[in-house]
Every structure is written in structure tokens, then in C-alpha cells.
Amino acid sequence: MSLTLDQLVYGVRMVETSGRADGYSTVNSIGAVGAYQVMKANVPSWTREALGKAMTWQEFRDSPKAQDAVARYKLGGYLSKYGAEGAAAMWFSGQPNPNSKASDGGNTVRQYVDKVVKFATGKASSAAQAAAAMPTLGRSVYTAQQAGYAAAPKTGTFGAPVNPYKLPGWIASQNQSAGGGAAQAGFGDGGGLVSGGIVPWDGVSTVILSTIFVLGGLGLVVVGLTNAVSPTVGAARDKVTSALIPGGKAAGAAAAAKGAA
Template structure:
């Protein structure tokens, strides 16, 4: 049974909070959800700015039913128009309209499919007339199709709000157009007479002009670029990127003429890391850097790995450049083996004889030993005070001075052997 938007809208409120404006959800990794429609804390600022005209804090939002209604209606109407009822419910619950059939369990709530099915079941039981009457009786003022936000108005003129705010002449013209409810055609005519327009690149002028002369092609170009930017962001390793950021990338590509290298650089600055994890190409870079540092006997901070990964994933640097850096530092740390390290050998390979000796004498698994975590090996690899490598006999003697050695079987056998020899020397054993 088909449902109307008003039935759907009312069902979301009932599903999320039982229609309570004062509802506050439990703490999640994204923060708490607030209000009748349970808007997550990170979304409150940008969404109230977009749909209510003023940026509110979470507490201000919770105390303002009008803002809650305006935000939920504006965002859900946008989802409804793009994705239909099931996709809109899925997008509201999970952020992804395409997961409406997912039965995977969600932390603290039903599966996405379970949520979507519940919303539509509630919606189908709501009287359409009652839902419409309820919407009309609400204390906020919001038409069925929300009034354009300032950002949407700028986009209708083929511009981004950031661009509008970057130039005083353009900002004055835009404000005049919004106040006077100008049509896009009238705005473009006035725009062409500005000094700003004459000073812009042909790429930007073509982008804005196409918005008026061939809107279908303009939209198709944007949709294609959006898919390409989403793919590029994923490849670079930007996880959880917002649609707003992707549309910014689309604008940078189509209107400002950025090439893929510059876009890759731009996306690279937006890479985030969670619990030592990275994604996309960044994950491979992250792993390669850790393995390289380990092989060269070096340890770096988490922030060093994050910064290095961003630089490489964004195209500002390469793995080869970082290998040179790590190898140079390793040669300085293990000066006794500097020539071999510079020639291409790894510290872990050079440390193999010491690893074998520690394993044999202290009876430890070789797989648990390396030049970083084992103090004996690390000290031996740094060499003697005169800069020469540590002789093996000297290294093995130092191991037998370790209290741990006395607890080993070979230590006990050795001591038994010494005792037996002493007894033999006194003629007491044969």
C-alpha cells in the first residue's frame, strides 16, 4: 500500500521517539540523538543552518520544536524526493538509502530492513487526512515543499555559497537577487555585467552558463562527476565522507577545473583514522609504512604514520621517499651497520645471528624476537662504543649474565657440567 509523505513523516516521529520533542537517545560513537526525530548531534549544527536559517547547539535544538520540525521535514523531504519511501527511511536511519533490505544487526537498534519495515507499517496505519491535519496544525511554519535555503538558492544560480561569499561584488548581487526573488535568467544577465564574471576562468563561466542553457546536460555532468568523486575518495581512503563534501569536490572539478591530481591531494587532507585503521589505498600505505619501519628497526608515533599516510595517499609524497627517510634514520641509529643498511639490507636480516643466539641461549621462540622489542638485540645492533659491530662471543656472554638465563635448561645443564668437572678434578666422580 502506497503511503503519502505526511504519513511517512509522522511515522518517523513515532518510530524514533513516540512523538516526544524532549527525547534524548543513548550515547553512541556518533554522539547522542536529539528530539522528536532523533537527529544525531554532529548533524544538528549544519542541518539547522540549512533548514532553519540559524545554527543551533544540541541543547538549543532540543528546546526548539520549530527547529526540529523544520530540520526533519526539510531533510526527509529531500530523501523522499531522491530515494522514495524505503530509501528515505534507510537514509534517515543508516545514512545510506541503498541498505533498506539489509538484515545485519545494528548496535542498539533493529536491522535497517527491520527499521524501514516498521516505519512503513506505522505509516500505512496512519489516516492520511489526520496526518495532513496534524502537519497543518504544527506550530512551525513550513510549506509542503520547503523554501530554498541560501545554499540551495546559490546552487540554483549555478554557484556555490562559498564562492558567493568570497567576493564582495558577487555577494552584493546575490543578496539583491535573493531579496528580489530574481529568476536564474535575470541573475545570469546581471552576473555577466560584473567585473567578477569577466575575471573568471572559461571553465567556471562555461559551468555557470550550462546551468541555464542545458540544465539536463549540466545535471548529468554533475551526477557523473559525483560518482567519480565518490570512487576517488574511496580509493584515496576517505571513510564516511559526507555528500556535501563530495558535492564540493564536484564543484571543484567541473567549475574550477581541478584535475585528478589536485583532487587527490584535496581528498588526502580529509583522510581519518579510527583505532589504527585506514581504508582504500591508505590502508595499503599504512601497512607498508609499518612493515618498512619494522624491517628497519624503527619505531614512530601514531601521528607520524597518519601524516605520512595522508601525504602518500594524496600524492604529495611516495613510499620510496619515505623508505629513503626511514633507511637514513636507521643507518644513523645502527651506525655499526650503516654501510649494509644503505646498500639495501634490512636491520631485521642483519640481526638474524643475534636473534638465533637469544633464541638458543635464553630459550625464546625466534618468532618473538626482533631488533626493536628485544633489548639485547637492539643494544648489540647499535654496536660497541668504538663504533664496531658487537662480536658474537661478547654478545653471548652478555646473554648468560641475564638473570633469565639461570632459569633455562641449558644453564642448568651447563652448571651441572661444571659441578661434575669439579668433582672429577677432586677424584670424586668418574
């Protein structure tokens, strides 16, 4: 597949933020900035490479010209080295293999590359354009320099999936090399919360529920033991029983005596 740099840049922007004017000011919950969704952690080094000076992510967010320049610089380098599909794969996954089955939970690398190519060549369907206008978690919103995911799903200590969407804030942004670029991300755990053993966001609910069940069970045990060994609790129990059941404890004792006779 042969694409010009202009086509490639357009395709990536359409997949990431649907080409919206306000896409340049977009900052998502895990730190991807701008129309092309560049991670905050990569902004200083990438702007230094492309523009000759490092920018903060806030400065980058507020400069559409800087965002376009960085996207053209990075994608241009990938395009000349890996071709159009390889460049799109690099942007999404940090690896130049467009046929990779690695997934962010919404798209495999192959699916992402195909979407970029369709937008770049004007072949994207109206449905695809509508979907791109409303990006959601795991649906091509998180890009290459953040990727760092592996194809195989993982589960944590409590059986909950560990970072199923392989969000960059957990892995890739903390897996940078001196070389810069999307290759910083790479596949696999490069450090951060997941490989560090801390329960990720998607396991928190499981931990909370497990803790509630454990504490509830301990509470029942404590109440049972207290009831068994405490005379005061036993007396209170007998008083309640006598009030609720005619004859109460006396009736029970009489029935027992009658049975013994």
C-alpha cells in the first residue's frame, strides 16, 4: 500500500480524534494529548526532535501547529523506513508489523492499520466515520507511543483481567528508551504499575468486593463466638426469646422434662 505522508497523517488523525477541530485540545484520562493522541511522557522528547525545543504537554496541547509538525515528523520517519502500513502499525503498537494480532481490547494492529488506510484513501464508510467521531475506550483512542501491550490477556491475583485495554499510562509511558519514538513502547511489560505488582484499576472492584465478603464473614464469626461465651449476651437472647415465643425458655425446659419422663 502506497500512501503519501499527507494521507497517512490524515488517516491517523481521523482514527484518533475523527478530525474534529477540538481534537487538538483533547487530553484523555490516561494522558494522551491532542489530535494524534501523543502521550504526555513523550511530548518533551518528540517536540525536541521535531521542533528543536522541548515543550510541556500543556504547551503542546495548546499548539495545533506543534501537533501537526510532530505527527508529520514521526510518521514521516516511519513511512520512509517501514512503508505506510508499517508506519501506522508503529504509531499504534510501537512495532512495524501491520499483521500483528496484538490488541488494545478494541482493535488488533491489523484492524487499526486498515482503518487508517481507509481514511487515508477516502474509502472509510459513513459508519466508520461516525464511529471515529465518538471514540471510546479500546476503540482506537490509545495510540502507539502508549501501546506496550501483548496479545495474550492476563489475569491478576484475584482473577480480574490485568489492564485489559493495555492502557499506556500503565505500561508504555514508563518503558522509554534513549532512542525515542514509538519504539520506546514496545510489546510486553516495561515497568509501571502492572509489572510492579500493584493491583490495576480493573481489579479494584474485585478487591473491594472480596474484602467486604471477608470482613462480613469475620463479623459473623465474632458475633457467634460472643453469643456463645458471653453470659450477658446469652441472657439478652433468652429475654428476647421469651418475649417473642409464648412460654419461652420455661416452655422449652418443660417440654424437655416431659420427654425425659
